[in-house]
Amino acid sequence: MADAFNFELVSPERLxxxxxxxxxxxxxxxxxxxxxxxxxxxxxxxxxxxxxxxxASGQVNKYVVFGGFADILPNSCTLLAESAVxxxxxxxxxxxxxxxxxxxDISKANGDEHKTKLEQFLAELTHLNGIVVGA
Amino acid sequence: MPSLKDLKNRIASVxxxxxxxxxxxxxAAAKLRRAQEAAEAARPYAxxxxxxxxxxxxxxxxxxxxxxxxxxTGKDQVHLLIVATGERGLAGGFNSSIIRMARDHALKLLxxxxxxKILTVGRKGNDILRRSFRENIVDYVTFREVKSLGFAxxxxxxxxxxxxxxxxxxxxxxxxxxxxxxxxxxxxxASQIIPAKFETTxxxxxxxxLYEYEPSEEEILEDLLPKNIAVQIFRALLENNxxxxxxxxxxxxxxxxxAGDMINKLTLSYNRQRQAQITKELIEIISGAExx
Numbered sequence: 001m002a003d004a005f006n007f008e009l010v011s012p013e014r015l016x017x018x019x020x021x022x023x024x025x026x027x028x029x030x031x032x033x034x035x036x037x038x039x040x041x042x043x044x045x046x047x048x049x050x051x052x053x054x055x056a057s058g059q060v061n062k063y064v065v066f067g068g069f070a071d072i073l074p075n076s077c078t079l080l081a082e083s084a085v086x087x088x089x090x091x092x093x094x095x096x097x098x099x100x101x102x103x104x105d106i107s108k109a110n111g112d113e114h115k116t117k118l119e120q121f122l123a124e125l126t127h128l129n130g131i132v133v134g135a
Numbered sequence: 136m137p138s139l140k141d142l143k144n145r146i147a148s149v150x151x152x153x154x155x156x157x158x159x160x161x162x163a164a165a166k167l168r169r170a171q172e173a174a175e176a177a178r179p180y181a182x183x184x185x186x187x188x189x190x191x192x193x194x195x196x197x198x199x200x201x202x203x204x205x206x207x208t209g210k211d212q213v214h215l216l217i218v219a220t221g222e223r224g225l226a227g228g229f230n231s232s233i234i235r236m237a238r239d240h241a242l243k244l245l246x247x248x249x250x251x252k253i254l255t256v257g258r259k260g261n262d263i264l265r266r267s268f269r270e271n272i273v274d275y276v277t278f279r280e281v282k283s284l285g286f287a288x289x290x291x292x293x294x295x296x297x298x299x300x301x302x303x304x305x306x307x308x309x310x311x312x313x314x315x316x317x318x319x320x321x322x323x324x325a326s327q328i329i330p331a332k333f334e335t336t337x338x339x340x341x342x343x344x345l346y347e348y349e350p351s352e353e354e355i356l357e358d359l360l361p362k363n364i365a366v367q368i369f370r371a372l373l374e375n376n377x378x379x380x381x382x383x384x385x386x387x388x389x390x391x392x393x394a395g396d397m398i399n400k401l402t403l404s405y406n407r408q409r410q411a412q413i414t415k416e417l418i419e420i421i422s423g424a425e426x427x
Contacts, residue, residue, distance in 0.1 A: 010183060012286040012369050014176035030349055043187070044349040045358055069359065071187055080183055082362065083286065 004056040005037045006076040009063060011084040016063065023054040024077055026070055035077050042072040048124045050087060051079065062087035064128065066098065067121070099125050139412070142405040146398060153394035159225070160387035167318065167380035173284070174315065174373040181370045188363055190346075191356050192331065202353075204360040207330030208306045213250040215273075215305040216241060217296065217328075219312040219371055220260030221379040222279050227386035229313060229321060229379055230259040236323040237311045241268060252305055256292055256372070273299070284376055289369030296368070297361055300329060312371040313378035319385050321378035328367050331360060 007024050009017040024035045027049025051063045068081035085094075102122045137145070192205055218237045220230045237260075241251045254274045255261040261275045276292055278284065299305060308329040313321040348355055 008179075010180045012177055012180045012289075012366060013173070015179050028349060040347055042347045042349060043352075043355060045355055068362075069187075069355065071183070078183055080180060080187075 003037045005074075007053060008076070008078045009051065009053075009065075009081065009084055010078065011081050013083075016084055016086075017053065017061070019053075020056040021053050021077075022056050022058075024079075025050075025052040026077075026079060027051065027065070028070070035072055038074045039072050039077070041074065043069065044072070045069045046079070046081070048121065048128050050128070051084075064090050066125075095125065095128065136408075139405065139408055142401060142408065146401045146405065149394050149397050149401065153391055153398065156387045156390040156394060160384055160391060163380045163384040163387060167377060167384055169283075170373065170377040170380050171315070174370075174377045177370055177373050181366050184359070184363055184366050188331070188356075188359055191352065191359070194352065202357050202360055204300070204329055204364070205331050205356070208303075210306045211249070213252065213305040213307075214244050215252045215254060215296070215299065215308040215329075217254045217256065217292070217308060217310045217368070218260045218264065219310065219375045220255070220257035221375070222258050222277065224259060225386065226379055226383035227389070229382035229386075230257075230263070232321075233311055233313055233323045234260055234263050236325060237264070238267065240309070240311075240325060241271070252299075254292075254295065254299075257375075273304070284372055286365070286369055289372055290365045292368050292372075293361070293365035296329075296364060305329075310368065310371050312375040313382075315374045315377040315381060318381045321382055326367070326371070328364055331363060 004020040004022050007017060007019055007021040008015065022037070026033055026035065026044075027047050028044045029047050030044070032049070033044070046065060046068050048066045049064070051065055053061045053063065055061065063084055064087050065079070065081035065084045068079065068084075071078045071080070099122065102118060102125060106118045106122065216237055218233065220233050224230065237253075241253065244251050251268070251271050252273045253264060253268055253271045254276070255264055255272060256276045256278075258277050258279060261272070261277070265272060274295055276295065278288055281288055296308060300308070307327065309325050309327050311323065311325050314324040316322050
């Protein structure tokens with residue numbers, strides 16, 4: 001297919017996806033962005049959120065990622081996530097655990113900047129909790 | 136000369152030991168396979184991370200405001216040695232070869248008048264280094280209760296290292312671990328992680344110039360460098376884990392074979408002695424009959 005490109009989703013533990021896709025929606029730090037073929041080379045950080053992958057075959061898969069960054073080239077897109085799971089495998093428990101550990105980090109954090117960052121992270125996680133578990 | 140009864144007991148006990156070492160070898164082999172798979176699965180991430188950072192850091196080289204993790208503090212007075220060893224023994228020279236390397240390095244630095252701080256990962260390293268470098272050990276991490284090594288554990292170590300770095304506790308950090316070469320060869324390796332060093336590839340710099348960065352290049356770099364520390368530690372831990380099981384497997388294989396040799400030797404002398412006793416009894420009977 002002419003409008004397909006390579007998409008890879010990698011977490012430190014394993015390679016989750018490596019497929020031809022036609023469209024990927026990634027939760028970039030500065031807002032969600034949709035990547036199509038021939039995208040300008042871009043490097044962006046991502047926030048916790050849902051990655052929607054539309055395979056070349058038309059099938060749509062969803063993954064939940066927790067921070068990381070994406071490396072986008074005209075003919076490929078690599079998403080390096082700190083941790084990633086298929087949305088269907090995510091349970092309320094894992095999210096809750098993450099939220100709790102972030103809260104613990106906040107109470108320990110020193111320095112305002114660090115604290116703000118963590119609080120932002122927490123807000124995103126809580127938001128994510130709402131979408132995923134609600135759906 | 137041990138009696139027949141003694142020999143019999145020895146043989147039984149060596150046989151029991153052989154059974155244990157054989158079982159340990161099998162377990163290590165199974166775990167090795169899993170550890171190797173984990174190490175391989177982690178490779179794409181680490182490679183890509185390295186590629187991206189090599190490009191970014193090349194673009195930032197010479198920048199006076201580059202993050203400290205990249206450029207270093209400009210001194211090399213205080214060294215942090217992160218020594219990753221196994222949680223258990225019974226793995227041949229695995230733990231001691233890493234420790235020996237770390238100790239040599241530490242002694243060299245001390246001789247140069249530098250300050251050495253040590254962070255041990257794994258119980259064995261801590262136990263042994265504690266004897267000679269008690270006052271140098273700043274922290275100690277163990278994964279004894281952890282069943283399977285995940286990124287979370289590496290992150291925990293990275294957090295400790297970064298906290299020390301941000302507090303200005305050290306200038307240079309070096310990571311000691313055993314690189315997994317094959318089942319029979321594990322190479323103790325030292326790699327410097329702060330200030331960061333990258334294997335730069337020629338193509339990386341050329342392509343990075345075209346990138347659009349969101350947010351800015353500096354912010355991404357600042358975000359990625361601490362992550363890179365965690366990734367490097369994670370990779371080292373996985374390699375170490377695979378190496379440990381490799382070393383344990385070959386150590387247990389040797390032990391099983393040695394036990395086999397020992398059983399053969401003991402059985403031989405047992406049989407010889409039994410034969411000698413029979414002969415002796417016969418002689419006694421015959422000479423008794425002749426005397427009549």
